[in-house]
Amino acid sequence: MTGPERKRWIQRNRYYYSCLLDFLHYTIPFQSSVLEIGCGIGYVLDKLSPSRGVGIDINPEFIEYAQKEYPQYTFHCLDAKQVGHLIA
Numbered sequence: 704m705t706g707p708e709r710k711r712w713i714q715r716n717r718y719y720y721s722c723l724l725d726f727l728h729y730t731i732p733f734q735s736s737v738l739e740i741g742c743g744i745g746y747v748l749d750k751l752s753p754s755r756g757v758g759i760d761i762n763p764e765f766i767e768y769a770q771k772e773y774p775q776y777t778f779h780c781l782d783a784k785q786v787g788h789l790i791a
Contacts, residue, residue, distance in 0.1 A: 704762075704764075705764050705768070706744050706764055706765055706767070706768025706769070706772070707768070709743055709744045709765060709768075710744060710746070710768075713744075713746055720746070720747070723747070724747065724750050724751075727747070727751060728751070731751055733752060734752065734753065734754040735751075735753055735754065736753060736754060736755040736756075737751050737753035737755070737756050737757070738757045738758075738759070738786075739751075739756070739757070739758045739759070740759050740783050740786060741759070741760055741783065742758030742759060742760050742765075742769065742778065743760055743762075743765050743769075744765050744768045744769050744772065745758050745765075745768075745769030745772060745773045745776060745778065748769075748773070748776060749772075749773050749776070753776075756773075756775070756776035756777070757776065757777045757778070757779070758776060758777070758778045758779070759778070759779050759780075759781050759783070759786060760778070760780065760781075761780065761781065761782050761783070762780070763780045766778045766779070766780040
């Protein structure tokens, strides 16, 4: 799946993403620092409006799309198992 295909998927499933974001906004304070593992194209990370946002995904096409779409955040193409190396 490419970045634009994923964006269309999100738009087609906007009810799910609306519910997800309602829950996340309830649990994550506005302007928090957010690390999203499995960030996809960065859509959810952006909607959380973090003061500092870092996204990690294993799909290089998603990361490339996210970097272009949301340059204000940092994105890394990594397996979730490698996150400890990034944080340390």
